[in-house]
Amino acid sequence: MALARLLLLLLLLLLLLLLLGVVMAMASGSGEEDTKVMCAGNACYTFHRAEVGWHGAQERCHLNGGNLAPVRSPSEAEQLRQLLAAGGWPGPAWIGLSLARGHCVQPQEPLRGFGWAAGGEPGDYSAWLAEPAFTCVSARCASLRTAAPSGPAGWADRPCRAPLGAFLCKFSFRGMCGPLPLAGPARVSYTTPFGVRSPRLAVAPFGTLAEVVCEGGPTPVFVLCKGPLEGGGFAWYPSGPLCPVACSHRNGGCQHRCVEVPGEPARCACHAGYFLADDMASCLPEDACHPNPCQGTCLTRPGGFDCVCEAGYTLAPDGRRCLDVDECLDEPCQHECHNTAGSFVCLCRPGYRPAGPGGRHCHDEDECAQPGICPQLCLNIPGSFHCTCLPGYQRQPESGDACLDVDECLRNPCPGHCRNLPGSFECLCPPGFVPEEDGRVCRAAPTDGGKPTGATNSTPRTTGVPRTTSILQTMVTPRTTGAPWSTSILQTLGTPIGVTPPPAPTAVGSAPGMEHGSDGPRLLLYYILGSLVAILLLLAFALALVACRRRAAKQEKRAAKAKNAADNYCWVPEQAENRGAGGERR
Template sequence: MAVAWLLLALMVLGSSGEHAEVVCAGNACYTLHRAELGWHGAQERCRHNGGNLAPVRSPDEAERLQELLAAAGWPGPAWIGLSLARGHCVLPQEPLRGFSWVAGGEPGTYSAWLAEPAVTCLSSRCVSLRPDEPSGTVGWADRPCRAPLAAFLCKFSFRGMCGPLPLTGPGPVSYTTPFGVRSPRLAVAPFGTLVEADCEGGAGPAFAVCKGPLEGGGFAWHPPGPLCPIACSHRNGGCQQRCVETPGEPARCACHPGYALAEDMASCLPEDSCHPNPCQSTCLSRPGGFECSCETGYRLASDGRRCLDVDECLDEPCQHECHNTAGSFVCLCRPGYRPTGPGGRHCHDEDECARPGICPQLCLNVPGSFHCTCLPGYQRQPSHGDACLDVDECLRDPCPGHCRNLPGSFECLCPAGFLPEEDGHGCRAAPTDGDKPTGATNSTPRTTRIPRTTTGILQTTVIPRTTGAPWSTSILQTLGIPIGVTPPPAPTAVGSAPGAEHSSDGPRLLLYYILGSLVAILLLLAFALALVACRRRAAKQEKRPAKNAADNYCWVPEQAENRGAGGERR
């Protein structure tokens, strides 16, 4: 009774099933539906029937969907179950570029982007499957999720399948699947599929349901068939070679030696040397034997049966690094690069300087990396986390006078009588009286005090000057021997502007100060020597010779003796 109700329910379902192209393999069925829907509407349709928009997680799955599109003759794009939600960013370095499958699970490493998806974090993006015109293969392309497409692909998963339906008579057959799709042909049918055969000869329709579990997995038809039993006397029972009648049993088809019944249980094929499958992967029947073949990414072993993984990295398909995987490979980029191009095989330099705050001041991008630099007037300090610290330029004594350090620069404080250079990093002597501009009439006398020295005593001399005439304080006057030069009393602050040039008058003035000091020192030494010599001379003059007995007598000149008349001597 329960079977009758099940058959009745499936008959009602089958009468309203949707006609769509379907392909079943393994434990899943894939369908192509033609309806003008956005991505979310298509996903809702698939979910309503117990499935999801189809994923493409492997080359085999991509080949299955390509077969489905070809069987349906559909040339345009169709939605698949790959999407990027709003608020999630496109990640160019990942195979799925940050997108995820609607059915969940691990993202995997397989990808088939025909073009790089638009980089965004603000809008949702969804993916369609479409043929690539130059190569004829199918690939992925992203587009707005709300933009409608005329077709979408669904996937339905099951615990097992029923094999080919045995038929003993010709007639149209219709398969109605549990997901509401009707098809005239199915190589395998999922659990719960209803099959209806329109038997010839007025026998009426025959039904069977895929529901009987088998040991080791899978299911069987109930009733087991064959359907549309007829006598062998009528058109050989619909058999290609032999029709066998056994008392109490319906007629059945058989084949001559060397042949075996096909899936329709009426045709005959050469005996299948691939049953059971002697190959590790795919077995192809050949006259007198079989031939094994392997999936993409594998090669046939020397025994002609096993499949060995192909190391695609030996062909250097990647620009940087290649990682071999079972049946495939993955391209990796070195740090500082991101994958680009078909399959992510090429690597493009990543501009790290585009990230905000990566360097304290300046960032220089280089292939695969970057360097942080500092502005002029600063230097890097690795001990402070590569921070840029101010350089104290005043330690190099760049100014003729006083120097004041500033963040990233410095300023010179010019002495009185000097003017700042335009770059603020030097001083120059003010114009002299001979450089007075024509037309200057202001002659109000002014005075300025110029320091001067004597022997150890600082003095000042007042020099009159006029307001309109430029003057210089580079002339030093002394009363006596100078022993030093005192700094000018009133320096002038000069604003600084960053620059690398300095005035040449500053060093020249400093040279004048040094030479003047040397001359003053030499004159002081000469004065000291002269003073010593003079004192020694004075000391000699004061020294008296030793006295003797003759010092108390006076010597008179010798005179002639008085002579008498005769001239005689007395």
């Protein structure tokens, strides 16, 4: 009984597993993609029918080595429109155009601020069927659809999370193999590197595996698109022709001539001036590059030729023209970059000179090294220079940055008279005086035995202010009675009238007379003593006046206390009798 129950449970478990397999198979069959493929140039485009959002579609394309298809030109838009038509789907289908969250729509730009999933420059091509909704906070993605059944394809935006029923992928390759060289009837199945199987391809990308089943053949033949071959290019291996039959059928699969030799299989041959390609079926000109079909350099390869551009140029999408590369986009220069045909030139701002390899760096130029650039002093600064003047001079921009002398005497730097000098000034001292250390104060000349010391060969000291070595000649007033003498000095020092007038003034550095060397200090001493006596007399007078006023105030206060009814009378104090030494009255 227990064994029967165990067997029954095992039978039920097997039935459940069988039903589960059937359900999974049905689900897998219902969700299978309808995929179409089209290859041209160096790229393949695939069309997939599946309900996915934009990010899910991009992930599917990226897992196979591609991206959601960009639409950068009218020709690429037409290829994708044909692919949609081959799949029987008018659209919409996801393409690789999106606006990330946090980015705003830019109405003035061709892509309106959107970007391609494959990266690269946005380009100038635009195919919006309607302006995208303006937003800065939500992600928007673009789809491709046709405005009319036979019209051009255009773009429309929608939320990226909203699912669509189809999407388009693009896969780029280094090269392509041409059609398989089939000499006889056969069935072919291409398996591409991006996992799509197709019964027909005009060209197959590098790495495609082709399964060829010849009509009446026992086993399939596998050929691989490989390369690059010697001289460039890609070709099928092993080479053809495949499924060979007699030359009577399709010319044996040969492009030019089919040759049959008794006892040998049919083979292909070429006309004069051509050679047999690596596929052993097609023929190529002996010099496919003559005349040169390329704008740059032409390289002959099996099955055709390749165009190569010089440095600084890149091959155009048509594979023949060469387009200039704007090297300045990589910012190779320190300051400014100017793009030229096939190259670029680095430029430095004014005040700098090119340096380093290729002149890409800029060093400051020392303009002050040029003679005569400034009238006096030159100060070099980054990218320029600055003219300045020596102490005692001032710049005059209206005179061409000339340096003019400053008249320091206008600021009255001397206690006496001042004489302006080029770039400086000097203070002048009267006779019998010599300048102090600062050159602005005069002191009495020292004497030694009635003669000034150091008066004959004295030299002015340099302390930043030039010294004078002569007296002020304008202070000398000529008299009619004899030699000139300085009336202003005598009157100021209070010299008596009877004093003999001093001799004519001479320079401080000259040798004055003996009486001149002693009169100066004596007159100065008289002046100081007279001033002190006058000040003391004024102070004594002021103190006496204050004491008198205080005494009068005390007497008035005492008299106010002694007032009685006879306020109108004045009391005269009784005078004491004058007595002599013996007490008798005089």
